[in-house]
Amino acid sequence: MRVAIAGAGAVGRSIARELIENGHDVLLVDKSPDSIRPERVPGAEWLLADSCELSSLEEARFEHCDVVIAATGDDKVNLVTSLLAKTEFGVPRTVARVNHPNNEWLFTEAWGVDVSVSTPRIMSALVEEAVSVGDLVRLFTFRKGNANLVEMVLPEDSPHVGRPSGLVPWPDNCALVTILRDGQVYVPENDQPLEAGDELLFVVPADVEEELERILAPGTHG
Template sequence: MKVAIAGAGAVGRAIARELLQNEHDVTLIERDRTHIDVEAVSGATWLHADACELDDLERAELQTFDVMVAATGDDKANLVVSLLATTEFAVNRVVARVNDPRNEWLFNDDWGVDVAVSTPRMLASLVEEAVSVGDLVRLMTFRQGQANLVELTLPDDTPLAGKAVRRLQLPRDVALVAIIRGKRVIVPEPDDPLEGGDELVFIAPEEAERELHSAMKVPV
């Protein structure tokens, strides 16, 4: 997969290293020459350019990339990068970093964003996930806010213990994608039984979250 990353700060470099470990083709685009350090991410292609400038993105041949990651520390810049990547270069997937959670509402389809990643919100969600039992916790929003990755930890005394996955009465368009049980990550099969303490990970539209929460508290 060919990935362009706008912004070669600590976040952009960390993303690049992870992608390179998974054998992806990564290009880092950085407008501040003093931030360019080829040795810091030696497997990436470095480009001194402004990802908010159409001419520079044309020089980078952005239309040949599969994914654009807008990872600068400036929300305005990340929105502009996302919009250009989508409207001018038809990049298939645009992931944008949200620095200020108050701006999260802007990171949607109108600005060409497929997935918005808010580090403060994600950290808060992980804290909630660590201490919340029986409550639905939103971990991430996908695809212009039409679907969310949510988690629910079953109480030890859940009435669902021993019930098979196929017997869960999930709301429409909700999918159980993983069961985390201790150190195991289980891809659920219809006959797999649930246990108290299981962390259930779902993909669900926002309008179905309340119904999902209620369904997981009721025996089936």
Template sequence: MKVAVVGAGAVGSSIVRELAGHGHEVLVIDEKPDAIGRADLRNSGWIVGDACDPAILREAELEQMDVMVAATGDDKVNLVVSIMARSEFGVPRTVGRVNNPKNEWMFDQAWGVDVAVSTPRLITALVEEAVEVGDVVRLLNLQSDRATLNAFTVPHGHTVIATTVGEVPWPQDATLVAILRDGMPIAPTRDDVIEAEDELFFLATGDGEHQLQVLFSR
């Protein structure tokens, strides 16, 4: 997979290292020449320049990328780069970093963002997941808020314990995609039996998320 990462700060550098380590072809765009060392580009390409400049994106041959990640610390830059990547270069998938949660409402497909990742909101969700056993916790918004990734930790004594996945009346608009048990991920089948302290992960629409809350409140 060919990926362009805009921004070689701490977040962008980590993304670059992970993607390159997984064998993807990564190109980094950053306007600061000294960012190259921080990004650890031994296995990646790089361009020094302002990613808001269409000429820089043409130099990067953005139209050949499968994914563009806007990971700078400036929400305005991330939005501008995302909309140009989509509208001018036809990049199939874009990921935008949200630095200020107040700006989340703008990170949607109207601005060319397929997936918005808000670090503050993600940290909040992970904290809630750690302490709010028995509650449905939203971890991530996907596809411009039309779908969400949710987690539910099964508390002791809950009615779903000792039932199989196939026996639970899951909402139509929510799909159980994984079970985390004792730190090990399980791809759920209809015959898997749910246990106390299982972490259940769901992809859901807004309605499905609400229906999960109703289901688990019984």
């Protein structure tokens, strides 16, 4: 898979290293000469160019990319890069970094963004996940599917403690993805009983999140 990353800062370089280790071809694009340091990610291609300029993206051959990642520290640049990649070059998948939470609403398909990654939101979600029991915590939003990856730590007073997961009346279009228990990952099975303290991960539409909370923790959300 060929991946272009706009922004060769610490974030862009870290992503590039991970992708290269996984066997992908990576191009790093940055308009700052000081950021062009091939020795930092020797397995990547490097290009000194402005990802907001159409001519630069033509030079980078974005039309041959499977994924474009807009990972600069400027939300405006990330939006323009995503829009050009999607509309002018038909890139199948775009991923954009959100630096300021107030700008999250802009990072949609209308701006060519398939997946937005908000660092502030992820950090706040991780904090909530670490301290919340019985509350649904949204970890990630899937733009195309209008669904979220959410997590809940099952409280002791849940009526479903000890009940097989297959007998829980889950809401429509709700999928229990995995159960984290005692440091282990379990693939959910219908006859597997739920335990207090289980960390449950779901993919669920936003409009049924409250219903899921009421089912699992009626004492808190009844």
